[in-house]
Amino acid sequence: MYKITNSGWLEIITGPMYCGKSEELIRRIRRVKIAKKTVKVFKPVLDNRYSKKDVVSHSGNSIEAIPVDHPEEILTKINSDIDVVGIDEAQFFPDDLIQICEDLADRGVRVIIAGLDRDFRNQPFGPMPELMARAEYVDKLHAICMKCGEPASRTQRLINGEPAAFDDPIILVGAAEVYEARCRSCHAIKG
Numbered sequence: 101m102y103k104i105t106n107s108g109w110l111e112i113i114t115g116p117m118y119c120g121k122s123e124e125l126i127r128r129i130r131r132v133k134i135a136k137k138t139v140k141v142f143k144p145v146l147d148n149r150y151s152k153k154d155v156v157s158h159s160g161n162s163i164e165a166i167p168v169d170h171p172e173e174i175l176t177k178i179n180s181d182i183d184v185v186g187i188d189e190a191q192f193f194p195d196d197l198i199q200i201c202e203d204l205a206d207r208g209v210r211v212i213i214a215g216l217d218r219d220f221r222n223q224p225f226g227p228m229p230e231l232m233a234r235a236e237y238v239d240k241l242h243a244i245c246m247k248c249g250e251p252a253s254r255t256q257r258l259i260n261g262e263p264a265a266f267d268d269p270i271i272l273v274g275a276a277e278v279y280e281a282r283c284r285s286c287h288a289i290k291g
């Protein structure tokens with residue numbers, strides 16, 4: 101790669117659930133630390149999949165992350181000489197994240213953003229589409245389709261074993277709910 105040296109930049113790691121976004125973010129951040137650069141990783145408070153303070157992949161790797169309520173808080177928690185900022189589960193942040201990431205990159209920071217590109221309804225998710233458009237680098241990863249074994253680009257929501265409907269509520273008390281990776285052919289929305 102012909103490396104950027106005169107500014108920061110935005111790089112995106114995206115795809116469906118289980119495609120390895122957190123694993124890839126953790127790998128990149130570990131290498132930043134090996135290079136003795138300064139780095140902080142942030143995630144939205146509401147993501148408490150495994151740990152409130154860490155980025156944890158489905159395979160069990162983890163790195164420390166700072167939970168923040170609002171993207172503005174990121175600016176208050178870094179020094180002006182920081183080299184790298186990582187953001188996990190970026191799809192859950194409001195659109196204010198976009199300008200904050202652009203400003204950080206303008207200031208010389210390498211900003212690594214991991215997040216879902218689309219929700220279970222196959223709709224673009226939160227600030228991710230605009231961040232992908234603005235980024236210097238975008239990596240779209242694939243998971244493995246849990247029905248047919250093909251590369252999976254979508255996230256399937258299942259409620260009590262059945263595909264969820266487009267407008268099913270996000271929180272369903274008492275229902276057994278799971279998400280799995282699916283390909284275009286196997287992804288289903290009820291209705």
Ligand code: ADP
Nearest residue numbers: 117118119120121122123157158159243244281
């Ligand atoms: P993401 O952050 O994109 O949800 P993670 O990095 O947390 O993904 O997890 C990726 C890991 O999940 C894989 O390395 C693999 O061990 C596991 N995994 C479980 N189900 C699947 C699947 N359907 N396709 C690919 N990996 C899967």
Ligand code: ZN
Nearest residue numbers: 245248283286
């Ligand atoms: Zn499939």
